[in-house]
Amino acid sequence: MSFFKKLKEKITKQSDSVTEKFKEGLAKTRDNFSNKVNDLVARYRKVDEDFFEELEEILIQADVGFDTVMKLVEELKLEVKKKNIQDPHEVQSVISEKLVEIYQAGGKSSSELNIQSDSLTVILFVGVNGVGKTTTIGKLAHKFKSEGKNVLMAAGDTFRAGAIEQLEVWGERVGVDVIKQGAGSDPAAVMFDAIQAAKSRKADILICDTAGRLQNKVNLMKELEKVKRVIEREVPGAPHEVLLVLDATTGQNAMIQAKTFKEATDVSGIVLTKLDGTAKGGIVLAIRNELDIPVKFIGLGEKMDDLQEFDAEQYVYGLFADLVEKEED
Numbered sequence: 127m128s129f130f131k132k133l134k135e136k137i138t139k140q141s142d143s144v145t146e147k148f149k150e151g152l153a154k155t156r157d158n159f160s161n162k163v164n165d166l167v168a169r170y171r172k173v174d175e176d177f178f179e180e181l182e183e184i185l186i187q188a189d190v191g192f193d194t195v196m197k198l199v200e201e202l203k204l205e206v207k208k209k210n211i212q213d214p215h216e217v218q219s220v221i222s223e224k225l226v227e228i229y230q231a232g233g234k235s236s237s238e239l240n241i242q243s244d245s246l247t248v249i250l251f252v253g254v255n256g257v258g259k260t261t262t263i264g265k266l267a268h269k270f271k272s273e274g275k276n277v278l279m280a281a282g283d284t285f286r287a288g289a290i291e292q293l294e295v296w297g298e299r300v301g302v303d304v305i306k307q308g309a310g311s312d313p314a315a316v317m318f319d320a321i322q323a324a325k326s327r328k329a330d331i332l333i334c335d336t337a338g339r340l341q342n343k344v345n346l347m348k349e350l351e352k353v354k355r356v357i358e359r360e361v362p363g364a365p366h367e368v369l370l371v372l373d374a375t376t377g378q379n380a381m382i383q384a385k386t387f388k389e390a391t392d393v394s395g396i397v398l399t400k401l402d403g404t405a406k407g408g409i410v411l412a413i414r415n416e417l418d419i420p421v422k423f424i425g426l427g428e429k430m431d432d433l434q435e436f437d438a439e440q441y442v443y444g445l446f447a448d449l450v451e452k453e454e455d
């Protein structure tokens with residue numbers, strides 16, 4: 127059975143609304159990437175070296191990342207040889223299969239969050255300004271709230287003017303309280319207050335914002351270490367997640383930010399925002415592969431329910447939806 131067929135069967139078993147979100151949110155990447163692959167397949171009569179070279183170029187242009195592209199194409203070549211594939215059309219399904227495999231390779235691929243079932247879960251958000259951190263915190267608070275959880279937010283970005291107010295706006299929108307102090311106050315003190323509040327209100331989840339100053343890595347490290355130390359001391363085993371928010375539209379810049387944050391703190395997962403705003407959605411694969419950090423959520427729009435748990439199969443379906451749908455039953 128072809129991979130497209132298997133994918134079609136799997137996707138039809140999943141929620142239509144999730145599938146629609148992935149499909150809509152990845153429309154720009156699909157138009158860019160899949161159309162180029164379709165065009166490539168139509169131009170070649172057989173799968174040869176030139177075919178693979180052009181494919182490499184298409185993947186690199188979609189921000190898949192050089193190392194990941196090399197690995198992917200190497201595996202594709204082996205598979206094509208093994209299955210004795212001559213017709214370029216047949217390669218499309220194999221490409222999509224390899225994309226899922228590449229993402230899932232290495233084990234730590236689950237997008238599931240480490241949520242404590244019977245005690246407070248603390249989630250720390252890190253990332254530079256403007257990447258969509260506040261929006262993501264708001265969306266995640268909304269998600270937990272609609273699952274019936276008791277949620278609190280901590281306004282730990284005391285550095286950027288307006289950050290506290292912006293979080294409060296989201297708090298009002300989603301009906302979640304924000305624990306704050308004045309601008310310029312010590313973020314670790316805000317965390318301490320927020321944890322005490324979370325304990326006394328028996329909150330299930332505390333979501334913490336932090337300032338994302340990258341200009342000075344030493345300061346960034348010191349601040350994050352201090353914030354983490356307070357959290358660890360007050361809630362053993364916390365923070366349960368440290369989520370780094372990256373803007374997918376910034377391409378290689380996002381990769382550089384990820385490397386810096388990875389050196390500064392233990393990042394447990396990535397949230398990749400604004401994937402709907404880029405034609406280079408291949409960055410998901412580069413991040414997963416080159417940083418070895420799972421992508422836990424992706425932002426596919428500005429609305430409250432546009433934050434989706436990352437799923438490699440839905441993602442690849444979003445990239446090749448037209449072809450998968452055409453697949454005969």
Ligand SMILES: Nc1nc2c(ncn2[C@@H]2O[C@H](COP(=O)(O)OP(=O)(O)OP(=O)(O)O)[C@@H](O)[C@H]2O)c(=O)[nH]1
Nearest residue numbers: 254255256257258259260261399400425426427428
């Ligand atoms: N299209 C799209 N826009 C998004 C997404 N996530 C966030 N945005 C928009 O990106 C802009 C910046 O988001 P903010 O949350 O304000 O950015 P910022 O990260 O607050 O800045 P900090 O909190 O300092 O990190 C806003 O206009 C958001 O609506 C997404 O997934 N898709």
